[in-house]
Amino acid sequence: QVQVVESGGGVVQPGRSLRLSCAASGFTVRTHGMHWVRLAPGKGLEWVAGIYADGSEYCYIDSVKGRFTVSRDPAKNTFYLQMNSLRAEDTAVYFCARDLSVGAFDYRGQGTLVNVSS
Amino acid sequence: QSVLTQPPSVSASPGQKVTISCSGSSSNIGSNYVSWYQHLPGTAPKLLIYDNNKRPSGIPDRFSGSKSGTSATLGITGLQTGDEADYYCGIWDISLKTGLFGGGTKLTVL
Numbered sequence: 001q002v003q004v005v006e007s008g009g010g011v012v013q014p015g016r017s018l019r020l021s022c023a024a025s026g027f028t029v030r031t032h033g034m035h036w037v038r039l040a041p042g043k044g045l046e047w048v049a050g051i052y053a054d055g056s057e058y059c060y061i062d063s064v065k066g067r068f069t070v071s072r073d074p075a076k077n078t079f080y081l082q083m084n085s086l087r088a089e090d091t092a093v094y095f096c097a098r099d100l101s102v103g104a105f106d107y108r109g110q111g112t113l114v115n116v117s118s
Numbered sequence: 119q120s121v122l123t124q125p126p127s128v129s130a131s132p133g134q135k136v137t138i139s140c141s142g143s144s145s146n147i148g149s150n151y152v153s154w155y156q157h158l159p160g161t162a163p164k165l166l167i168y169d170n171n172k173r174p175s176g177i178p179d180r181f182s183g184s185k186s187g188t189s190a191t192l193g194i195t196g197l198q199t200g201d202e203a204d205y206y207c208g209i210w211d212i213s214l215k216t217g218l219f220g221g222g223t224k225l226t227v228l
Contacts, residue, residue, distance in 0.1 A: 035217065037163070044120070045155070045163065045206050047217025059215045095162055103210020103217060104153045104168030111162060 002026035009112030022079040022096030033099030038092035122220035129226040140207030152190040
């Protein structure tokens with residue numbers, strides 16, 4: 001059964017760091033495009049970052065470039081989002097998703113809440 | 119303000135059909151595949167339609183998608199109260215290497 005478990009969220013002060021993890025089962029993160037999408041309070045879905053299936057591209061929304069980094073560990077079958085220099089506007093539930101087709105985000109987890117607050 | 123425009127809300131009665139539009143431009147919808155997602159509060163979004171009109175396994179044929187030019191449409195027939203949710207269109211912009219979502223449409227089943 002295809003599923004993911006997102007973890008690593010929490011309450012953090014502005015300027016600090018967090019690393020989100022997306023542990024996958026039932027499929028291999030190495031062979032799928034993988035993405036992070038967030039849902040901020042009172043707002044809509046926002047794509048944040050992703051990796052192409054072949055690893056040829058690492059992509060980021062402009063507002064996180066230089067602060068966030070995605071990576072994957074095939075040995076652990078886990079996808080990560082390293083978030084540095086966090087801002088209040090990064091507060092959201094973060095979901096990881098795999099590509100079912102190009103740009104078709106298949107979500108299989110419950111998300112993890114990141115709350116950036118002083 | 120998203121570059122993909124959806125109506126903020128739509129409503130219909132149980133058993134009826136509803137359509138939700140997603141309007142863009144030649145550089146986004148016009149050049150890329152469209153996906154549709156259903157989101158219920160407290161849950162993960164669910165992929166309903168991908169590649170403009172394909173349904174993932176397990177999605178009933180009450181849900182359909184179409185695209186024409188710079189617009190896409192999600193159709194839901196035989197509305198059920200359980201269909202009350204927020205619906206989002208989305209694309210992967212191949213040239214910009216960016217994911218884009220519409221602002222979302224709240225469906226109310228009266």
